[in-house]
Amino acid sequence: MTKQFFATCPKGLEGLLKTEIESLGAVDCRETVAGVYFDGELSDAYRVCLWSRLANKVLLPLASGTIDSAEDLYELVFTLPWEDHLKSDGTLLVDFSGQSRTIRNTQFGAVKIKDAIVDKLRQHSGSRPSVDKVQPDIRVNARLSKGKLVVSLDLCGESLHRRGYRQQQGQAPLKENLAAAILLRTGWCQDEAEVALIDPMCGSGTFLIEAAMIAADIAPGLTRSRYSFENWLGHDAEAWQMLLEDARSRRLSGLARADLPEIRGYDANLQVIRAAEQNIIRAGLDDWLRVSRKELRELKRPTHKELSSGLVVTNPPYGERLGEVESMKILYAHLGERLRVEFNGWRAGIFTGNPELGKKLGMRSSRKYKFFNGSIASELLLFDIASEQFFRETSNSDSIESAVKTESEGGADVQPLSNGAQMLVNRIKKNQKALKRFLQRTKASGYRLYDADMPEYACAIDIYEGVSQSTGKPLRLVHVQEYQAPKSVDEDRAAQRFQEVQAAVPVALDVPVSQVCYKQRRRNKGSDQYEKQTDRETGESIVLTEGQAKLLVNPWPYLDTGIFLDHRPLRLKIAEQVRGKRFLNLFCYTATASVQAAVAGAKFTTSVDMSQTYLNWARSNLALNGLSESKNRLEQADCVKWLETAKGEYDIIMLDPPTFSNSKRMLDVLDVQRDHVKLIQQAMALLTNDGVLYFSNNLRGFEIDQSLFASFSVENITKSTIDEDFSRNRKIHHCWEIRHCL
Template sequence: MIEQLNEQLALTATCPKGLEGLLAEELRALGASDTREQPAAVHFSGSLELAYRCCLWSRLANRIMLRLEQVRISSAEDLYRAVAAQPWERHINPSGKLWLQFSGTNREIRNSQFGAQKAKDAIVDRLRRDSGARPVIDKQNPDLTVALRLQRDRLDIAIDLSGDSLHRRGYRTHIGAAPLKENLAAALLLRAGWPQIAAEGGTLLDPMCGSGTILIEGAMIAADIAPGLLRDSFGFERWLNHQSDIWNQLREEALERRRRGLERELPEIRGYDADAKVLFAAEANIARAGLERQVRVSCRPVAAFKVPSHREIKPGLVLTNPPYGERLGEQEALRETYAELGRQLKSEFGGWLVGIFTGNPELGFETGLRSHKQYQLYNGSIPSQLLLFHVRQQSAESGAEEGARKLSPEADMVANRLRKNLRNIGKWAQKNNIDCYRLYDADLPEYAAAIDLYKSVDGQVSAHVQEYRAPASVDENKARSRLRDLVRAVQLVLEIPQRNISIKERRRHSHKGDQKGGSQYQKQADSSAASIWVTEHGAELEVNLRAYLDTGLFLDHRPVRRYLREHARGKKFLNLFCYTASATVQAALGGCEQSTSVDMSKTYQAWSARNFRRNNLDPYRHQLVEADCLQWLASAQQNRRAHYDLIFLDPPSFSNSAKMRGVLDIQRDHATLVRQCMSLLAPGGMLVFSNNLRSFKMDESLVTEFNVENLPLLDKDFQRNPKIHNVWKIQAK
């Protein structure tokens, strides 16, 4: 029995294979904690209210399950006893209607139907023993659905709170020949970045819309409509623990959000199909969803697919699920369809993002477009791919876009250097699976800036342009003109929209090389962009390209983090001045047993916590400590706290934060810091000491006292600037 409203429940959301990461992200946004992914499912914790909210709002889940217990069994009798031990009288009236779902086998229970029968007997016998009544088995309209999953000797016992699969929203009564499930359509939209495109007023078009599922799901996302609002019922509504007041409040909130969403001016959402009959199904589904004014469809072949001309259309997303043919003859006939789609996209949709979802990726190549991102998904049991393309602008453009493509002779030099670096550094990065790297660092003195590329987990490429302050001898207007030329060159060469370029002026500090102390990390007043997630060595890390002068991930330390990961297995790890704790994430994924990450900034501690959650790090094993590292170190040394096998010390060059008791000067203070760290090392342990003060000199007494080895940890994208940081391995003699 649910005793308290806020009681934390063990919950599981199931989903189509390949959507686990997206679903985990969605569940966290809804309020879930302790998310843990497994194939086709995500486990999480939350209240009963959260379970209801997930049933109502999840666009990706198939089912939401309340996990009752996990037990070890080996025989049919073990199965019977384990199921009979559950207090079923608290979940269903003895004379109610019951349904069981059983999956899996083991050595003794070799048939899922037999397992279901045994579990049903256990539930019925318990209810009949206590009340004299027994439930009836009813698949169509049960009061309670029990879900049991057997994997080897482990039995999971759960209650299905969703009832019918959540992908059945309730609006699709008419379907085409090859229907796309609603939650898969929503996943395609999310992978293609539709929520952001819609928020910016971008258009959604589907040239082969079929029964309209992609269009309807797109409109529901844009209008903030809960996907479960049209459903007739949910599995929890006749469960004995159902809290109708909570549910009614959530539903009223969703109805109000829908009303407000539909009152807003939504982006243009249109679909086309050459089959007039299938468009009747689309129109019926759109009407049932209550979106006739927001979504329009019309009969048009692919060869006539153009940008709508009746009103000013903002470029956005073309997303479609074309047929791909199961037989060779069908595939050959479809090649021309894909080729025609490619011709129309290239001639009519310059500057648009295109997504093609297909079970035959070879047909995707027939478009003549090169995908910049591919996602492996399943359409039912069929392995499929979502191919994403950026369609290049045509040379006949006008207005601001045309201006962005016209470069001054000087900016042409920058563009040529960027192309050269892309061929060199870009090829190296691609070969080594590096998604974030430095492309340019004041290669041409007149254009003094650093340009870093960040590819997000959804395949979007962004450029982070950090302009170095021009010397006083350079006219300020000339400096601004050079920056504009630089940004145009970036946009032209990288073929990315202006919104994907962030521009910052990096002021020089009195302590050269300082990147971690002082005001350069104060939040910028004009910050407007949300964070993105990027991948490094298998870890997913949050970066923010606009809100701070630095992004949350120091790219020059990439090989340092790799080194720590390679040496972390089985170790107890300490990360001092941890910043956003990306090094700790790498050490944890490398197998460190425990970690402590110390930083005095609330902002960075919260950022670190998000990085930990994203990578499923156990907060009990990986501890975040908000403290002044200088005070923490002194206290740890004095109190003889537990020793560490691996310590990473990466302090700022200079810091006089108001939160600190004193002033940190790394050249002056490093010997003390190093000795304090060495006192916390376990026998055989290692300290990795790093800083980015270019004029830094190691104290000779440390070299005499310890084994000190310089580590040349610089990747190819920073080798032009060998003094960007210093790294040493320090061990006891």
């Protein structure tokens, strides 16, 4: 006997669900908001329960009517023949949604419906059913909207998206039916046999399992333990068994195919990889699917066999807070770079809750589909990964660079340099020539060119050569820091000399004035170092390459640029030693040393700093290198207080405290000369017996306390940690290698 049924689904999947239900043999399908009506036999409804990859519920409407009061609700439900659906001593559960002028509480509505069913059955047999919130014999669904009540029998019980295989999941899992919808929208296995699918951020493996079930013709409902209709008095057990036997047979045939596609998943978080493994086992797909821990930076096309085409599908994080969003821009750019380099000729489907981030991938999407991930409006971006689809974002710097170039080519007036400025030009050029071999040998892309070589021009000049973060084009930035003049120097004379510096630098280095940043060094108070130094928003961020790592530098907004160039040798020294070891970075700043350690193969890194500004910067540095925070933990804390309660063991520790700090976030003032013994002792308590602590600071007159030599093996390695570009200022920092005495 033909009945009308209603299949519910997440908002946005109605069209896909209608097509799916039609393919399963139902007729007269009609879309509505968040669902599809269809007609068919009871076996057709069972088939949708078993085979639908998209539905949440399959409901059998029993009655509907206009409701003006609670009494009307009771009477409508009471008139139904509940004896045809439930034994008088059985169990039930009522799901009620909606409200009206007289029924304002869902619990009240559910209780009134339950009372009507109980009273009807007690009138019929003299006994009454009870409520079971876990596994009721029947589940009643009631929806009140605009004064109309629809009462239905819920044939499923738990939502159909709960396949039964996923008992462990990551932090932000996709529901199984949404993952299936995304795969269907990508065209997975629809036109021809796919050869491969890869999810580089697979989480608990939902895309992988759903893709496998589509490819092998596996009914998603086979892994469920029960359906609500199985204890319903109207249940057709014979029809259900026939459907199950057919689905099991199709599953065996599908898994026996010789041409099953390669399906792999990667994630940087070992914990979620373990969860994915367990989910795959529960789905019975562990002989086929493969997952492993891998950072995004390691993403490559599989090489064990020729895979000229395939699908990369993933749901990257999209960030909710400002610092996270900024690092996510870099993560998406890195993902785009890996796709362009490794997967040319493949397709990609990127599902994101922040579609603006999709622009950072550097590829033009071929299609876009809107979805809702819960309440979050999201998009699926589809890409054909081919060179003609690649692009680079433009930025404000492009227009600035163009304007400067036009001005130069147009023959703008050039003011003659003063004798002093010309002398500075000559010195800068001389220094550049002297550093040529050093730069060729070390390939340093950030270096100090001038450091108050001429006392009357007391400034430091640093060069940053890399690529623009936003456009990927080669970029050269100059950072000029004027040292604060002593009180004995006339302010007008000091200002005049700095004007000569500003005139000399662009000429000496042949760079546009827009690519030179000028600042004055001074002793910081409190959180001054974290406060913006300029309102300029058009200055470019630049990506430097140091060793194997990429590091983000921006000289414009803050006093410091995001990297301490003088620590380059120490960072690279740590990178040489850190493979397979545990690294702790105290007073980590933007965590450049941690990034070097992680890229070089550290077992894990922990970076601690008090500034959220710099930790957000560190997060961007990690994303820039395709590194996750699962193995590279960032902790916002006062390092002094953190050390008092810290636990764990580390093989290499970097301790680089500021000379002085009285930030409002600190409970006390930090003075490195006074406090270094305690800091070192606390840090050494976290160091393994054969580990090494690198302690450094930049207090010019610093003297290490001799008591430390009695407790530890202490070696001054300052000379070996200062490169040639800082040779004019050998007191730029002090550095010691400290070990436990064996």
